[in-house]
Amino acid sequence: MAATLYSIPPSHPALAAKLMLRRVGLEHRVIELPPGLHAAVVRARGFERGTVPALVIDGRRIQGSRAISRHLDELFPGVLFPTEPGQRARVAEAEEWGEREFQPVPRRIFRWILARDPEARAELARESKLPFAGLQARTTAPIARKFATAVGASEEQVRRDIATLPEQLERVDACIADGTIGGEEPNAADFQIATTVHALMRFPQLRPLIEGRPAADLARRVVGEPREVPVRVPDEWVDGART
Secondary structure, rough: OOOEEEEOOHHHHHHHHHHHHHHOOOOEEEEEEEOHHHHHHHEEEEEEEOOEEEEEEEOOOEEEEEHHHHHHHHOOOOOOOOOHHHHHHHHHHHHHHHHHHOOOHHHHHHHHHHHHOHHHHHHHHHHOOOOOOHHHHHHOOHHHHHHHHHHOOOOOHHHHHOHHHHHHHHHHHHHHHHOOOOOOOOHHHHEEEEEHHHHHHHHHHHHHHHHOOOHHHHHHHOOOOOOOOOOOOOOOHHHHHHO
C-alpha cells in the first residue's frame, strides 16, 4: 500500500495526520511543502483544495485530518476508534469538536500574527528550512495577509479566541476526566485535540494558561515537548483571559 502525506511544518492538523499514520503502522512518506506556496502545489497534485494535510493512498486523495482518520479507520478498524458503539460515539464527537471549533484557534492566532509581524514570518521561514529568512519576511507580507483573511483571522476574532480559550481547555480537561481521551493508547480524538493544545503551548504568552492542566500533560504525552516560537499577541488580551 503506497501512501504519501503532503504537509507544511507549522500545521498541527498535518501533525495529527502524521501521528495517526504512525499509530496504525502504515508505511508512508511525508513531503513538506513551503508555507504560502503549498496551496498551488497541493492543487497541482490533483486535490480539490489547497490545504494540508493531504494524503494519497493507492491513488485515492483524502484531505483534512478527520477525513484521514475515517479512511484509516476503514483500513485499520479498532485502532483509532473504539469498537464499542457508545465509546466510539464519544470519541467521534470529541474529534468533530476538535476539528470544527478547537483546531482553527491557533491557526487564526498564528496567521493574524504573521500578517503583522515580519519577525514571525522570518521564524516561519527558518522553521520551514527556507533560505534567506529575512528576505522571505519582507516579501511574503501580502501572502500572509491573504492567508489570514482566508481563515477569518481578524483582530476581533483573535481577541475572542484568546478570551474563550480557558473554556475550551475546560472541555479538553473534561474529555480527559471522563476517559474519552487520554487513555493508555491514543485515539483519533487524542491526536486531533492534543496537537491543537501543543500548537497553543508554542505561544509563550498562552502557555501559562495551559500549564498545570491535564490538557498540557496530554499534549506532551501524545506529541512531545512544545518548542516556543518568538511571536507575540497583545499582553492585555492574554491578561483578560486569565481573569
